[in-house]
Amino acid sequence: MKKTFFIYCLSLMVFIAVPSWAADGKALVKSNKCGSCHKMQGPAVKTIAEVLKRKAPDLFYAGSKFNKDWLVKYIQSPTVIRPGGVVYTNNIKLNGDQDEPANLLKCASKLSAGDAAAVGDYLMSLKDATMKVGVFKKAKIKKAMARRVMMKGEACNACHSFPKRGGGVSCPTFEGIGSRLNPDWMYSFVNHPQKWDPKVWMAKRDLDDATLQLIVNFLSSMK
Numbered sequence: 172m173k174k175t176f177f178i179y180c181l182s183l184m185v186f187i188a189v190p191s192w193a194a195d196g197k198a199l200v201k202s203n204k205c206g207s208c209h210k211m212q213g214p215a216v217k218t219i220a221e222v223l224k225r226k227a228p229d230l231f232y233a234g235s236k237f238n239k240d241w242l243v244k245y246i247q248s249p250t251v252i253r254p255g256g257v258v259y260t261n262n263i264k265l266n267g268d269q270d271e272p273a274n275l276l277k278c279a280s281k282l283s284a285g286d287a288a289a290v291g292d293y294l295m296s297l298k299d300a301t302m303k304v305g306v307f308k309k310a311k312i313k314k315a316m317a318r319r320v321m322m323k324g325e326a327c328n329a330c331h332s333f334p335k336r337g338g339g340v341s342c343p344t345f346e347g348i349g350s351r352l353n354p355d356w357m358y359s360f361v362n363h364p365q366k367w368d369p370k371v372w373m374a375k376r377d378l379d380d381a382t383l384q385l386i387v388n389f390l391s392s393m394k
């Protein structure tokens with residue numbers, strides 16, 4: 172009797188001790204219900220009706236999309252990236268001259284630094300194996316030329332907002348995008364948005380490699 176009680180106490184101690192040093196990112200994603208808003212498993216939705224019901228950005232390829240330092244900070248205290256909401260047609264009524272709709276759904280993640288590190292490790296392991304890496308070539312570019320291509324030629328600012336220069340509110344802001352996103356992913360997304368999100372309303376353009384490098388270098392510089 173004494174012996175079994177001793178073993179019982181011992182196993183209880185081990186059980187209590189484990190979570191403090193081995194926070195499991197995947198379990199934390201589950202217990203924090205991230206999946207109640209974010210899609211945590213692929214594939215992406217394939218119909219417009221499903222896109223319109225999307226509450227939050229897909230996270231099942233987070234490891235290809237984000238820069239880890241940014242990600243770990245963001246899930247401790249999220250900010251607004253999409254001023255018109257994830258699907259702007261669901262939030263179209265704006266708040267007077269403010270950019271934010273009154274009923275904007277914000278990210279509910281409020282992880283402690285320790286939990287954010289574990290969740291960050293887990294999210295960074297969710298990679299899309301088909302994405303080419305090492306495609307982006309960091310180079311010194313003429314920012315005025317990049318702006319001309321993006322604001323005059325391609326009208327990226329119809330949907331995206333440029334730091335200090337403004338633009339559309341229906342999509343993620345470019346403010347700080349260089350800190351947020353992996354340049355190889357940006358290259359892949361701008362080249363072919365529908366590879367990632369088959370019904371996304373950003374058009375596929377026929378941009379050559381030099382133009383894509385110019386654009387992604389410019390986006391990467393917006394820290």
Ligand code: HEC
Binds near residue numbers: 209227277282
């Ligand atoms: C109530 C719904 C909700 C829950 C729960 C939630 N989020 Fe979010 N999350 C959002 C929304 C909405 C956004 C988009 C915010 C924006 O763009 O302004 C977002 C954005 C994000 C982003 C940035 C994505 C991108 O592509 O820009 C990350 C990373 C993220 N959430 C992680 C998490 C994690 C990790 C959890 C769980 C700990 C979580 N979220 C729980 C609604 C939610």
Ligand code: HEC
Binds near residue numbers: 360
């Ligand atoms: C018709 C509107 C529209 C135009 C014009 C447009 N985009 Fe987008 N863009 C989108 C949408 C929609 C998304 C995905 C939104 C989301 O993740 O919530 C997106 C996402 C992106 C992303 C990923 C952003 C992120 O923060 O997650 C990048 C990078 C991007 N666009 C670059 C560009 C560039 C460069 C141009 C011009 C060549 C451009 N876009 C033009 C609608 C547009």
